[in-house]
Amino acid sequence: MDAIPGPHRSAGGLLPVGRERSDAAANRARILASAAVLSDQRGLANLRMDEVAEHAGVGVGTIYRRFGDRSGLILALVDHSEVEFQQAFLFGPPPLGPGADPLARIRAFVRAFVDRVVLRGEALLVAETSAPFGRFSRAYGLHHTHLASQIAAADPEADAAWLADAVLAAMSAELVQYQLDERRWTAERIVDGVLTLVAASVRTTS
Structure with a gap:
């Protein structure tokens, strides 16, 4: 089932894409790309607004005007990543996308x-x-709707809404970060565990 049409939703859906001047959009893209690079290199706890500005080639005031503060920049980084992820599972190639x-x-x-x-x-x-x-x-609402629709298509007898919540709970950032950092589990082990939950819960006839 390839439900959920329409690329631009707000509450629980795709983050709205506003109309921006080309220079403002280019600045935003550079800032987010720089924030991503620096957070990957140094960790998010060490992300500094002045260093992001220098890396992006913009004034630090531009970042504050655009994102408000450091927390706003971090949330914008999440939003940017989320839009890319949603585009992939809604409209990208299979098996993640339709088909x-x-x-x-x-x-x-x-x-x-x-x-x-x-x-x-x-x-x-x-x-x-x-x-x-x-x-x-x-974006939880869209993740849940998409996952529940696929579960229902695979197993019409399943409680798709409950199972979607359970699968998403097993992949929360807090739990996955704990498993990676404290338990020293690999990403593959985490994926295998979640897929075991799916296999045990979703019964298919094929």
Whole structure:
């Protein structure tokens, strides 16, 4: 089932894409790219606005005007990553995007989701814990709807909504970061564990 049409949603869907001047859009892209590079190199805790500005070739005031503060920049980095992820599972090539069978799409979604948490875990953790129920206030609704629709297509008898919540809970940034940092698990082990949960819960006739 390839549901969820339309590329631009707000509450729980794709983050809205506003119209920007070309120079403002270019500055924003450079700033986010620089923030991603520097956070990958030094860790998010060591991300400094002045260093991002220098790396991006813009004034530090431009970053503050555009993103407000460091937390705003981090959340924008999450939003940018989220848009790319949503474009991939809604409109990209199979098996993550349309064209594959539902179970293959679920497996691909799990792998891509965990890979993204591994890459952007610190920023995602900030977004998840920035407010009460923060994990559910951004793109969670679209993730849940997409995953539930694929579960229902694979197994019409399953409680797809509950299972989608359970699978997403097993991939929360907080849990995955804990498993990576404290338990020293590999990303592959985490993916295999989530896929074991899926295999035990989703019964297919094929």
